[in-house]
Amino acid sequence: MISCSSEYDPNEKPEVCPPGSTPYITQVLDYMPAVGQLTNTMPEYEEGDTQETMNQKVLKAIGHNKKGMISLGGYGGYVTVGFDHTIENKDGLCDFRVLGNAFYSAANPNPDAPIGGSSEPGIIMVAYDKNGNKQPDADEWYEIAGSAHRNPSGEAWYTLAQNAGNDVHLYKGYEITYYRPEKVPTTPEEKEKYIRWEDNQGNSGYKVMNQFYSQPYFPQWVNADKLTFKGTCLPQNGIDESGQGNYFVLYKFQYGYADNAMNTETEAAIDIDWAVDAQGNPAHLPGVDFIKIYTGINQENGWIGECSTEISGVEDLHLLKEEIRSLY
Numbered sequence: 001m002i003s004c005s006s007e008y009d010p011n012e013k014p015e016v017c018p019p020g021s022t023p024y025i026t027q028v029l030d031y032m033p034a035v036g037q038l039t040n041t042m043p044e045y046e047e048g049d050t051q052e053t054m055n056q057k058v059l060k061a062i063g064h065n066k067k068g069m070i071s072l073g074g075y076g077g078y079v080t081v082g083f084d085h086t087i088e089n090k091d092g093l094c095d096f097r098v099l100g101n102a103f104y105s106a107a108n109p110n111p112d113a114p115i116g117g118s119s120e121p122g123i124i125m126v127a128y129d130k131n132g133n134k135q136p137d138a139d140e141w142y143e144i145a146g147s148a149h150r151n152p153s154g155e156a157w158y159t160l161a162q163n164a165g166n167d168v169h170l171y172k173g174y175e176i177t178y179y180r181p182e183k184v185p186t187t188p189e190e191k192e193k194y195i196r197w198e199d200n201q202g203n204s205g206y207k208v209m210n211q212f213y214s215q216p217y218f219p220q221w222v223n224a225d226k227l228t229f230k231g232t233c234l235p236q237n238g239i240d241e242s243g244q245g246n247y248f249v250l251y252k253f254q255y256g257y258a259d260n261a262m263n264t265e266t267e268a269a270i271d272i273d274w275a276v277d278a279q280g281n282p283a284h285l286p287g288v289d290f291i292k293i294y295t296g297i298n299q300e301n302g303w304i305g306e307c308s309t310e311i312s313g314v315e316d317l318h319l320l321k322e323e324i325r326s327l328y
Helices: 051-062 158-163 188-192
Strands: 027-032 078-088 096-099 116-118 122-127 141-144 171-179 195-199 204-207 226-233 238-240 248-251 287-295 313-316
Touching: 027 051, 051 078, 078 313, 096 287
Parallel strands: none
Antiparallel strands: 027 078, 078 287, 096 313, 116 248, 122 141, 122 287, 171 195, 171 226, 195 204, 238 248
């Protein structure tokens, strides 16, 4: 990697990147989806695939501006990517954009509802390679604090979700474990209780196998009997607006998440200045070299399945010469 800065200084800005730097993902360090209806299909798992070959498939799909698509599965599933330069943190501007496949409802039965449709927010982590070892170390990661991090009740749909019985809490230090199923289900009863999960909030349930996807939902290159993910868990944004289980709307958070706003919208852009440490203090990073995105909500939404973040790329807005003022 070409580093655009040397040693970490909170007041230092990275140098201008050398000619030839690309605005796009150039490496995939790790990919581990949680269980989900698109796991093992985006990208496709083939017998004999390993963690390394799956990482390469992800790079082929979303690296170098290919704009393919990968799924992170249910809560916690993640991808970690890198670049050939440091994405600079410019004062007052958004610095990068994570591409997803969010879209909005064209026929919401609730005419007074806020913007929503298919917003499946992924939480974004960023790391600045302050020691120059070309890898993200544990003490270099910071979380982008989006709108719900700062004030969940400020989301336009918060009261609607609360009235619908959703869990609207923001959980820091959330942890969930998925257990490998004994077999692929064949009966409706087995499909309803396909993959068991438990979290550290005293909740448990099942990931359902739906009518559209019948491949294994547990990542097949993983040999372990269970998968555990940790992080921040966002309020549940999916609501059955039909009241009959046939029209689910996943509402948009104000800002700060992947696969939440449409790619063409200002709200899809991310300001590195939103990065905070574990105590919520601003990180004051001069730029970022690595980005990790993980599915931020644990929720089943009827026939459309679990909330799962999808990613098709990351773009350095400065190298693309896009000037987007930071909203917050």
